[in-house]
Amino acid sequence: MTVEEALALFPDPENFEDQLDEHLFGYKQFFLTKPILTATFKSRLIEIFKINGAAKVLRIDFEDLEPFKWPNIEFSPSVETSVLQYFEWIAAQKLKIAQSRTPKRLIHEVSVMLNIHRTFCSMWVCEYEDDKDVLLSKPMDEVDFMQSIKRCCAQGISTFEDFKRANLSEEPMLLKEMKRLSLQHKKEQEWMSAMQS
Numbered sequence: 001m002t003v004e005e006a007l008a009l010f011p012d013p014e015n016f017e018d019q020l021d022e023h024l025f026g027y028k029q030f031f032l033t034k035p036i037l038t039a040t041f042k043s044r045l046i047e048i049f050k051i052n053g054a055a056k057v058l059r060i061d062f063e064d065l066e067p068f069k070w071p072n073i074e075f076s077p078s079v080e081t082s083v084l085q086y087f088e089w090i091a092a093q094k095l096k097i098a099q100s101r102t103p104k105r106l107i108h109e110v111s112v113m114l115n116i117h118r119t120f121c122s123m124w125v126c127e128y129e130d131d132k133d134v135l136l137s138k139p140m141d142e143v144d145f146m147q148s149i150k151r152c153c154a155q156g157i158s159t160f161e162d163f164k165r166a167n168l169s170e171e172p173m174l175l176k177e178m179k180r181l182s183l184q185h186k187k188e189q190e191w192m193s194a195m196q197s
Contacts, residue, residue, distance in 0.1 A: 006054035016060050023051050024106055031097050031110050035137050036090075036117045038188050045107055052103035062101075068108045073119045079163055080153050086120045087142060118188060124181035126164040131179045136187065140177035148174035 010019050027044055034040065055062065073089075075082040093113035100106035140148075148171045152158075157166045168175040 001050065001053045001057050003057055006057040009051060009054040010058060010060075013058050013060065016055070016058070020051070020055070020062075020103075021101075024048075024100065024103070027106065028097055028100065031106075031113070032094050035139050036113065037136060037184070038114055038118065039191055041110060041114055045110060048103045048107055052107075055103070068105075070115075071112065073116055075119065075123060077159055079158060079160055080149050082120070082123065082160075083146060083149050086116065087146075089116050118185070121181045121185035121188070123160050124164075124178050125185050126178070126182050128179050128182065131183050134176060134179045134183055136180060136184050139180065140173055144173060145177060148177075 007013075009023070010016055012019065027048055030044055031041065071089075075085055090113060093109060093116065096109040097106065097113065100109055152163065152166065152168070152171065152174070157163055163178065168178075
């Protein structure tokens with residue numbers, strides 16, 4: 001990145017912190033409000049890397065006081081517990097994203113959230129006959145999702161294998177969400193393969 005390109009992002013280096021906050025605010029809003037989709041989130045992360053690069057070019061130094069931590073993501077075999085863990089961990093990550101003050105911290109916290117989401121999606125992978133009606137960007141409402149899971153658990157359907165084998169004709173929205181999570185994982189695998197080739 002050239003000095004001119006860096007100055008386009010930070011035209012007033014004397015007020016760097018205000019400009020940085022302004023840049024990061026828009027990205028934070030995106031990550032906090034949009035459905036988690038790896039491809040769109042990664043494209044935003046690339047833009048944040050540019051902001052970090054511009055700061056380096058302008059010799060503006062900022063440090064993250066806390067070390068970066070990669071949590072151990074291990075979901076329960078119980079679907080009900082796993083869904084609760086997922087909501088809890090995503091909420092915690094969103095709080096960390098909102099509190100991020102530097103590009104590196106924001107990149108790290110979003111990457112952790114993507115890892116949690118990726119792991120959660122992988123647990124739902126199954127071959128479905130029809131997933132044409134599934135929109136990746138339309139997740140099921142969290143409350144409805146949890147209520148559907150609880151209704152199934154009350155009928156003895158409790159593990160991921162149980163859910164994949166069950167006849168969920170009475171829970172069409174849950175079935176659609178299962179298809180969406182499975183399809184999202186498959187699309188991500190295709191995307192990762194395309195990136196490596």
